[in-house]
Amino acid sequence: xxxxxxxxxxxVEDSQDDLDMTLRALRRANMANxxxxxxxxxxxxxxxxxxxxxxxxxxxxxxxLIMLDLKLPKIDGMEVxxxxxxxxxxxxxxxxxxxxxxxxxxxxxxYGLGVNSYIVKPVDFESFAATVKxxxxxxxxxxxxxxx
Amino acid sequence: xxSDNSNGNVADNExxxxxxMTWTMExxxxxxxxxxxRLFEAARDGILILDVDTGRITDVNPFLVELLGFSHDEMVxxxxxxxxxxxxxxxxxxxxxxxQKDGYVRYENLPLETKDGRxxxxxxxxxxxxxxxxxxxxxxxxxxxxxxxxxxxxxxxAAIVESSDDAIMGKDLNGIITNWNKGAEKxxxxxxxxxxxxxxxxxxxxxxxxxxxxxxxxxxxxKSVEHFETLRQTKDGRLINVAITISAIKDALGEIIGVSxxxxxxxxRKAAEEKIHQLNTDLEQRVVERTAQLEAANKxxxxxxxxxxxxxRAPLRAVNGFAGIVLEDFGPQLPEEGRGYxxxxxxxxxxxxxxxxxxxxxxxxxxxxxxxxxxNTVKLVQxxxxxxxxQRDGRQIEIKTGELPAxxxxxxxxxxxxxxxxxxxxxxxxxxxxxxxxxxxxxxxGEDVFSVRDNGAGFDMKYANKLFGVFxxxxxxxxxxxxxxxxxxxxxxxxxxxxxxxxxxxxxxGATFYFTIGETKS
Numbered sequence: 021x022x023x024x025x026x027x028x029x030x031x032v033e034d035s036q037d038d039l040d041m042t043l044r045a046l047r048r049a050n051m052a053n054x055x056x057x058x059x060x061x062x063x064x065x066x067x068x069x070x071x072x073x074x075x076x077x078x079x080x081x082x083x084x085l086i087m088l089d090l091k092l093p094k095i096d097g098m099e100v101x102x103x104x105x106x107x108x109x110x111x112x113x114x115x116x117x118x119x120x121x122x123x124x125x126x127x128x129x130x131y132g133l134g135v136n137s138y139i140v141k142p143v144d145f146e147s148f149a150a151t152v153k154x155x156x157x158x159x160x161x162x163x164x165x166x167x168x
Numbered sequence: 169x170x171s172d173n174s175n176g177n178v179a180d181n182e183x184x185x186x187x188x189m190t191w192t193m194e195x196x197x198x199x200x201x202x203x204x205x206r207l208f209e210a211a212r213d214g215i216l217i218l219d220v221d222t223g224r225i226t227d228v229n230p231f232l233v234e235l236l237g238f239s240h241d242e243m244v245x246x247x248x249x250x251x252x253x254x255x256x257x258x259x260x261x262x263x264x265x266x267x268q269k270d271g272y273v274r275y276e277n278l279p280l281e282t283k284d285g286r287x288x289x290x291x292x293x294x295x296x297x298x299x300x301x302x303x304x305x306x307x308x309x310x311x312x313x314x315x316x317x318x319x320x321x322x323x324x325x326a327a328i329v330e331s332s333d334d335a336i337m338g339k340d341l342n343g344i345i346t347n348w349n350k351g352a353e354k355x356x357x358x359x360x361x362x363x364x365x366x367x368x369x370x371x372x373x374x375x376x377x378x379x380x381x382x383x384x385x386x387x388x389x390x391k392s393v394e395h396f397e398t399l400r401q402t403k404d405g406r407l408i409n410v411a412i413t414i415s416a417i418k419d420a421l422g423e424i425i426g427v428s429x430x431x432x433x434x435x436x437r438k439a440a441e442e443k444i445h446q447l448n449t450d451l452e453q454r455v456v457e458r459t460a461q462l463e464a465a466n467k468x469x470x471x472x473x474x475x476x477x478x479x480x481r482a483p484l485r486a487v488n489g490f491a492g493i494v495l496e497d498f499g500p501q502l503p504e505e506g507r508g509y510x511x512x513x514x515x516x517x518x519x520x521x522x523x524x525x526x527x528x529x530x531x532x533x534x535x536x537x538x539x540x541x542x543x544n545t546v547k548l549v550q551x552x553x554x555x556x557x558x559q560r561d562g563r564q565i566e567i568k569t570g571e572l573p574a575x576x577x578x579x580x581x582x583x584x585x586x587x588x589x590x591x592x593x594x595x596x597x598x599x600x601x602x603x604x605x606x607x608x609x610x611x612x613x614g615e616d617v618f619s620v621r622d623n624g625a626g627f628d629m630k631y632a633n634k635l636f637g638v639f640x641x642x643x644x645x646x647x648x649x650x651x652x653x654x655x656x657x658x659x660x661x662x663x664x665x666x667x668x669x670x671x672x673x674x675x676x677x678g679a680t681f682y683f684t685i686g687e688t689k690s
Contacts (some may be wrong), residue, residue, distance in 0.1 A: 037485070037489065037490070038482065038485065038486075039484035041485070041486075041490075041493070044493065091478050091479075103375060118476070120477065120485070121477055122477055122525070122528070123473075123474055123477060141485060143485050143521035144486075144514075144521075145492030145493070146492060148489060149492075
């Protein structure tokens with residue numbers, strides 16, 4: 021059972037611009053209450069695996085969704101994805117890659133690693149907002165996760 | 169001393185004895201003459217008997233008759249000089265004088281011609297001897313034509329052997345050298361005098377002594393010829409590469425009595441081969457290096473494209489996004505004009521997003537490999553027309569499709585060509601009533617030339633050179649939208665297939681684009 025303070029979305033994003041726009045879109049869709057932000061891959065992993073600053077967190081309290089950018093400082097998104105999907109404790113967490121890259125290689129590699137969706141961030145603001153909103157709606161409200 | 173009677177008896181006895189002796193002598197003489205006659209008749213040399221005083225022929229043996237072709241009667245009574253075979257070379261008088269003085273004349277190699285014109289070489293020997301109470305001359309004529317011919321053949325062979333650049337050597341079965349030509353002197357440095365009678369082994373490097381025995385064994389075992397390439401040592405100690413041919417020398421009975429050895433100096437050839445090998449190795453090395461460089465360059469290009477794809481789009485999203493947020497959050501407080509400018513900012517960012525996408529698609533083309541396969545052009549074009557239906561919605565466009573032969577190319581890339589050319593035709597016929605797009609193919613100079621013709625805006629042919637450049641446009645954006653990458657992509661795909669692309673057009677009358685893809689399916 022989720023406690024009221026439990027993180028629903030882990031948003032891994034290094035760009036302040038994209039971060040602001042994503043948060044605004046989530047706010048407008050009333051889904052911005054339990055969001056954890058990580059600004060690079062290392063921070064994301066520390067949160068997920070309860071290390072460093074997040075050592076007191078319980079790993080069982082998995083987020084409902086991870087929105088993951090691919091191009092990140094320190095540890096890139098692909099490596100983060102690999103670690104999440106390679107660990108039995110975390111592999112059930114839905115991960116959506118949200119990136120600027122349209123490169124087929126990235127799409128193929130992400131799916132190979134077990135990503136749940138691969139979304140290219142649209143340049144158009146309205147499309148972008150709609151995409152983030154739909155993602156949140158789908159994974160937080162419509163999707164039925166396995167009972168933990 | 170004795171009585172008359174007895175004297176008479178004695179005389180009688182003496183007479184009988186004498187008679188008996190004469191008879192015996194005559195008999196012996198006759199026997200001798202007979203055997204001489206037999207020799208004369210049967211001799212395998214020609215024999216002429218001449219009268220010593222006149223030099224006239226008194227007898228000719230059958231062999232000479234046969235040799236010269238003149239009959240016995242044709243020759244008897246003539247002088248030697250009278251006979252046509254001898255007349256140019258033997259002066260009768262000179263011969264007679266020399267015979268009378270020396271009793272002997274010899275011509276070693278006398279050329280003469282038989283009655284029927286055959287050339288002969290003869291040895292001609294004349295002797296004077298006493299026959300009974302008179303002297304006669306006997307001339308022996310020996311036919312040496314065959315011997316001379318054989319000698320000449322030998323001289324020729326020897327000359328050929330001597331003049332050869334290859335080393336030609338003879339040796340006996342024990343490896344003792346019997347013959348050594350000039351070529352051998354040149355190649356190995358030893359003279360014939362130095363080598364003849366010595367062992368061939370001095371030419372063979374220590375580690376190859378077995379090779380010689382092996383070759384000899386093969387020859388002795390009946391193998392007629394043996395070829396191999398090996399190393400030999402010259403007089404000055406150099407090792408040279410030689411190609412050797414050994415063959416058996418047999419006597420008249422077929423018994424092997426030695427071997428002939430021909431050695432060809434292949435040092436230069438070996439050096440050339442080594443050089444070619446070295447060059448090939450270098451070339452392979454260079455190809456490996458160049459490939460690595462190309463791969464590195466490709467990787468770099470990929471990283472560059474990735475960077476453009478990712479990093480250039482992110483700020484555009486911010487430009488478009490925050491302009492959108494300002495419009496959404498503060499729109500009502502802004503004057504109409506201000507809202508319009510914010511819309512233009514957003515549109516600009518969007519357009520740049522499209523430009524980046526097109527540019528990336530274009531650059532990806534040079535990295536993508538071309539996988540040729542048989543392509544059904546009719547189906548491909550039909551698919552493209554179906555996909556472009558949304559663009560044609562609400563338009564009156566007459567599409568005429570001619571005969572489209574199958575071709576051999578990368579079907580995904582070929583599809584891109586057709587998409588770009590047909591959508592251009594659809595775009596640039598906007599406003600034409602009716603718009604006509606003709607898709608076809610002609611066979612010219614052994615290749616299929618595909619074409620897309622429209623009756624649209626066309627263009628001025630003086631700008632045709634700009635047509636296929638990246639971001640090059642011949643129309644303003646407010647007339648016909650576009651990024652100017654479509655035809656650049658068409659050209660790149662065509663070139664990657666080894667084909668050609670060109671266009672013909674007239675302003676306001678339409679344009680035709682032609683292309684080939686290099687390889688025609690047979």
